[in-house]
Amino acid sequence: MHEIVLVNETHLGVPPHEAFGMFGRPGGPSWLFSARFEHAEPGAAAGVDIPLPFAAPGGETTVRGTARIVEVRPYRRIVLQHETPWTGRITITFAREPGGTRVRTVTELDQEALGWMTGGTGRAVPDGEGPADATCVALLTSMSGSAGLFGRAAANCAALAAEEINAEGGIGGRPVRIEVIDDRTHAATGLARLRELDQRRGLAAVVGVHSSATFDAVSRYARESGLLYLYTAANEGSRVQDGTLFRLGESVADQLAQAVPALMRDSGGRAWYLIGNDYSWPRAVSTQGRRIAEHHGGHVVGERLVR
Structure with missing residues (x-):
């Protein structure tokens, strides 16, 4: 797996306990990811601004993500596992030095992050890349943006479903490969990424866990192309089936x-x-x-x- 590691060090003219207290404080310094959380304790959820090594396709230099605190050593070290828009780790250490504290932040970005920044899709495959003859199913969801909170759960469920299906022989004897598409809570982005992947790979189906705006954009493409579209979120519609479009969520x-x-x-x-x-x-x-x-x-x- 390819990985990028970003390292940054900052000197603060305050003792370690004061520097430590800045993390998670509203309006906190940007070099601490402008993190927000209620309690600095293992298991606590946090919102973080993750720096990008280069501008994303939309011009972003940071991305708002969600993370969970996995380790806390008061005044010395905090470790977060970030979950959206990709998985990875953020490690922040606080070390006393003459005149204050040296704060070192290490951000680990994995292959999902590389795909996100270059405009590609992520992938939720249980075992490596998957065989070439696999049945390709897209999961269109929000791994980032205002609806990014549920994206990781949707991707995890998709990976588990693919694993269970493949353990029973796949579909028609062919294994299932899940491609995760992040619409970034933006309808046009979701449509563009789905269309590109479908035309490049030839999707068997797309499973949607996203906003109504993305649904409106994508449903037109699904009807015109004949793509099987399973929309699982609670929705405003009343028809369960419309051609190749199925609404499975509650109305x-x-x-x-x-x-x-x-x-x-x-x-x-x-x-x-x-x-x-x-x-x-x-x-x-x-x-x-x-x-x-x-x-x-x-x-x-x-x-x-x-x-």
Whole structure:
């Protein structure tokens, strides 16, 4: 596996315990990745700005990622395992030296990071590169951007599914290879990367775990090309199948049909105020929520969509 290691050292004119305390502080120094977390303890989740060795295709010099603290030695060392948009490690050490503290940060970037920065796709394959005759299935998800929190879980599930399928002989006797596409929570990026991979590899199917905006962009391509598209996220649609397009996740109506009467029954309330972002999901929630609430004897006293 190819790997890039980035090393940076900074001198601070404060003792180690003060330098250590800067990590995770709101508005903290950029050389500590502008990290954010609630507690500096193993298992705690953190948001970090990971520096890139060169500008990504979109011009980014850093990428916002998620990480988990795996080791803490107070005033001496912190180790994070970052999970999105790729996996890797960040090690920060604090050493006393004349006049203050030497802070050393080591960022390890793996093959996923190289693909991300060059605009390529990642890959979730249990055993190496996989044979040339493998059935290629794409996982289109968000490994970065505002929806990047669930991307790693989706990629891990895809890898596990491929491993289980291949252990039972694959599909039609051919092993499955999973290609992970990061749409960066951007519809145009998701469509462009999926189209490029499909035209280059000839995908058997694409599994989508992403936003409604990416769904709208990709579904048109899937219909036109005949690509089997399995959209697994909760969604605003009501049709389960439309040609080669399958919506497998719960719909807004499915969720609210269970939640609304249960809430009114348990709380004894009947009045509803509907509020959400001015986006497709909250708009569908407002429409379906009003209908279902009124059907069960409730009434909507106000409604607001915010930007």
